[in-house]
Amino acid sequence: MSSFQTLPTTGPIPVSRQLVHKSAAGEVLLDRYERRGADTFSVTAQWPRAHCFYDVVAGRHDPLLVAETARQCVPLLSHLGYGAPADHSQIWENLTWSVEPDALVADSAPAEIRLDVRCQDVVRRGDRLAALSMSVILRRDGALLGSATTRFTNHPASVIARLRGPYRMVLSSDLPATGLPAPLPAGHVGRDRPRDVVLSPGDTPRTFGLRVDGRHPVLFDHTTDHVPGMLLVEAARQATQAVAFPDAALITGMAIEYHRYVELDRPCLIEAEVLLAQAPTHVSTRVCAVQDGEVAFTALVTAQRSPAVGPPAHSY
Template structure:
C-alpha cells in the first residue's frame, strides 16, 4: 500500500486566497499550501517573491530572515481558522515571539529567485491561549526556529481592552506620528518608504514613523500599529544604535529575537523605541523597548550579525 507524505505533497504554486491569511492584497500573501500532519502538527508551504517591495528591499545579498515572521504569522492564521475551528474575525494578539536563525547561508540569493520553504509547526490551544512553535526549512536546511504565544479575544472583551488602553494615553491629539524617516541605507534599506524610525530625539531613542498608506504594514485597516511594523522599528533602532556604537553597519542580519508585546500601540500618538547595545564588532546584542505616552508597550532582545548570508 502506497502512502503519500503530506509534506512532500505540498505545492509551491499559486498563493492561497488573501482572506485565508487575513490579507487584502494578493501581493501580501506568502502561503501556497498547507496540510495537517499530526494531531497538533501542521506543515505550511510559503513563497516570497524576489521583488516584494518590502521584504526584498534589503541592501545585503541574502533574503531577509525577518520575512519568515510574517510567513509564520500567516501560518498561524491558517492553522487556527482552517484546522482549529476559530471563527474568522476573532480578535487575536501575539504576546510573545522568539526566533533563532540556525543557517544564515540558507537565505543566500542573487536577487532573482523567491524565498521558498516549508514551515513545520506544533500548535497547542489552552482555553483562549494558543502556542505555536516550529521550524522553517529551505530545502533540507533547518534555517530558522520560531514560536508565538497568542491570545484570542471575544469581540466585546477586545473592544473593552482597546477602550481602556486608549483611555490611559492621550490619543487623537494630532495627525499621528508620520514623521520624517532617516536615510534608508542607515538601516539596510533601499526604499525610504520602508524606513519606520526617524532621527534620534536623544541618544539611542528613535521616534516611530507610522505611515498608514504603507501597502505592506497596513494591508488592512488596523486600529493599532501592527506587530510587523513594531518588529521592524525595533530592528532598525537596534541597527542604528549598533552602528553609532561602531559595532556593525545597517546591513547586519537579524539572527535571534525574544520579544514581548504587552499592549497595543496607537497609530495617532507619538511612540519611541529606545535601544542599548553590547557586544563586539559584527556581533551585537541589542535590548529594545517601545514606549508611548510613558507606557512600555513592547520590549525585547535582538541579536545582529554581519556574518555572510
C-alpha cells in the same frame, strides 16, 4: 459569522489571503496547509525573488520574512486548525525567532519553504479557541532555515470591541497623509527609500520616534486601530542597525514580548541599547517601545555585520 474547515483533510488546502488576514494577495507568503495530527501541521511557503518591502539585500532574503511567515501561521492555524470563526482576531503575547544566515542566500528562483508546526498549551473557552502556543521549524531544500515560537490569544469581535474601547475610533486609514516626522537617513537603517523608514531622530543617539504611516502598503496592508506587531518588529530591526551597524546589518534573531497595544495617535519612543558586542561583527541589543511612560514592546535582538554574498537583487 462564518467558520473555516477544521476537520482532518485528505490533502493540502490552498491558503487564501483571508486565512492570513491580508488584503493584498501578493503579500501572502503561505501556499498550502495540511493537518498531520491533532496538533501538528505541515505548511508550505514561497519567498519571492523581490519584494517591495522585504526585499533581497546583499544577496540574502530578508530575515524578517521568518517572522512574517510565522505571523501568517497564527491566523491560518487559528481558523483552519482550531475552528476560530472568520471574525475572530489574534493578539500576540510573544514571538521568538532565529535564522541561519547561510540559508538566506537568494538564487534565481523563489525560495520554497517547508514549515513543520506544532501547537500546544491550547486553551478553550467553551467551544472556542482562547489561546495556544505554536512552534515552527522552517526548512529550505531540506536544510534548516530557522525557527519560531509564539503564544497568542484569540478573541471574538465583541471581546475586541470591549478591550479596545474608545481606541477603536482611531483608524490607520484616517491618519494624516502628510506631516510625519522626518525619517532617519534610509541607508543607516538598511532601507533605500525614506517611506520605508519607521524611525525618526530622537533626543539621544539611542532614542528614536516611531513613524507611523497608515498608508504604507505593506505595514498597513489593511485598516487597523493600533500599530501592527510587524511594524514594531521592523522598528527593532532598524533601531539595532542604527546603533550597531549603520553600514550593513543582518538580523539573526529576536525574542519579543508584546505588553500592550501601541496606539496610532500618540507619540511612541523607540529605545535601543547595545547589551553585548562580540568582536567587531556580532552584537546583541535590547529595543523597547515606550508610550505614555509605559513599556509596550521589548525585543532582544541579535545581529551581525552583513557581508555581501553576490549582486543585490533589483529593488522597486
